[in-house]
Amino acid sequence: MYIGDQGKKGLHHLIFEVLDNSVDEAMGGFADEIKVTLCKNNSVQVSDNGRGIPIDDHPEFKRPALEVIMEHLHAGGKFDNKSYKISGGLHGVGLSVVNALIEWMEIEVCRDGLCYKQKFSKGKKVTEADVEKVKSKKSYTKITFYPDNTIFEFDPKEPIFNAHTIITRIRELAFLTPNARFELVDELNDEQEEFHYEGGISEFVAYLNKDKQPLHNDIIYISDSGIDDDGSIVYVDVSMQYNQGYQTNILSYANTINTIEGGVHLTGFKSALTRTFNSYIENYMEKKYKDQVLSGADTREGLSAILSVKLPDPQFESQTKIKLGNPEIRQIISQIITDKLAQYLEENPETAKRIVLKTINAKMAREAAQQARLLIRRKSALDSARMPGKLADCSSNKPEESELFIVEGNSAGGSAKQGRDRNYQAILPLRGKILNVEKARLDKILQNNEIQSIIKVLGVGIQEVDESNGTNGDAENSEDNDETFDLSKLRYHKVVIMCDADVDGFHIETLLLTFFFRYMRPIIDEGHLYIACPPLYKVSYKKDQKYVFNDKEKDDFMKELKAKHKLKDPSSIRTQRYKGLGEMNAEELYITTMNRETRKLKKVTYEDYLENDLMFTKLMGKEVKARKKFIISNFDEVNVLDI
DSSP: OTTOOSSHHHHHHHHHHHHHHHHHHHHTTSOOEEEEEEOTTSOEEEEEOSSOOOOSBOTTTOSBHHHHHHHSTTOSTTTTSSSOSSOSSSTTOHHHHHHHTEEEEEEEEEETTEEEEEEEETTEEOSOOEEEEOSOOOOEEEEEEEEOTTTSOOOTTSOOSOHHHHHHHHHHHHHHOTTOEEEEEETTTTEEEEEOOTTTHHHHHHHHTTTSOBSSSSOEEEEEEEEOTTSOEEEEEEEEEEBSSSOOEEEEEETTEEOTTOBHHHHHHHHHHHHHHHHHHHHHSOGGGTTOOOOHHHHHTTEEEEEEEEOSSOOBSSTTOOSBOOTTHHHHHHHHHHHHHHHHHHHOHHHHHHHHHHHHHHHHHHHHHHHHHHHHHHHHHHTTTOOOTTOBOOSOOOGGGOEEEEEESHHHHHHHHHHSOTTTEEEEEEOSOOOOGGGSOHHHHTTOHHHHHHHHHHOSOOOOSOEETTBOOOTTTOTTOOSOOOGGGOSOSEEEEEOOSSHHHHHHHHHHHHHHHHHOHHHHHTTOEEEEOOOSEEEEETTEEEEESSHHHHHHHHHHHHHHHTOSOGGGSEEEEOOSGGGSOHHHHIIIIIOTTTOOEEEOOOSOHHHHHHHHHHHHSSOHHHHHHHHHHTGGGOOOOOO
């Protein structure tokens, strides 16, 4: 299926396929205004002031070109490379696929003194074209559509599209297309927002590092071009800046398409970084550093970078365009980055030394982390049957039915151990708060006893923090990753974080989420991570009792009891507030929080890696000012305050 899936991701991909066509007009220099409107009737409209979709007869099909584009694969302007030298679309199939997946679509095109309107439904036209002459010389395209609810999963009575998801993509496109102004109009919420960044991808890097402490003030910008095997020009643009943190954030794009799994362009960039910094150490650093040989991961620690390539015929793995495969691009990018970055380092020796010293410190930390891993492996090899002593394991050896509860505190852990179903539920109590991994290098993280226990119990290993567009890099791009993260070895297919419903509990929960997001994100991606929802109150009167999860549920049940028993004085209704998991006995904890039939679990998911990365940096990182600003601007949403 071209569009990805039948849920929210697929629904938004419909918009992005249409939006990509407008961006192609902007990249070609034909459009500078692009607008997305979320309409009140739950449809969506994408418009641009480009040349307009061709409306004259198609030379092969002898029908209006618009109809052919909408109803036939590979009929778009990109397929023959005549309309676009550079485009994000793949062989002109985007609009025809969208048309096949919608309940209805209305297209309005103005060009060559004509206004052309036509309706389509489920891949076919339902009206003939309505053509009028107009005096205006302006040209534009407006495409309005409503998805087919027999294909996609959505409630037509609720908002179908998420404005935040669309904003994230529009913001990316605005950074990558600095000559165009983007606008999102949300008629459902009466909101409007514009995006225009004249600084392009350099502003993008500044956005990524806004809540981090830069290692150097200037943003390194490289722009050049090369020639591919067919003699076509390939344009390469890179912006990069190091910060004092330890996370890597490299976002790669091909013709403005976010290649979330990287590809040959990212591989070329990474290899050039490693080669250039090792060469600089050998040629320019003091003698005491000459023997330092950096790995790729060393040169990427604390790096925020945008890599954007524009090429005539991008070869993606699929229509969803997640990985670039043109083999010749790797060498082109590698050569450009090697030459231009080496020139920058030579011309800016103070910045160069600062970056190189950071990479050397990263190397030393990596070697220390390798020793820590080796120690963990040696212990496992000597006594592979032993798990951490505090783990109460389950009897089942089937991961698909087994559950691990990571529990705050020994008292709650004791109740959980007594109340659990020993057949499939394992308990791992944590002693206090784990390390904040956002502020620590991997060598320090691996020395933390609680984190060591989690790693050993889960059995999958730990990932190097070397993300590319929200992935931790595959084997092709991780030439120096000696630690294999193997999700197939996960011992429990449900990993449940179970903390107290107080400020400390929320903090521990956040620390654990930070760890999983940074170092075990595939567990989240594959739907294995959950958060337990213990009740806040037990409300009872005589034989009637109920566990409730918020104040509204408590008040509603109390009203129900008053009406049922005709109570004038509600003081006879017993209300017990659970401040912590340890206040429940084993039976209560099992019934309310662990029993599959009665419990509530929240699955941990995320829609956009970049937005989550920025949020973890803001809330858990080193920059205090950003966190303080966030707290002040969101104080009115606080519902749990412990002073």
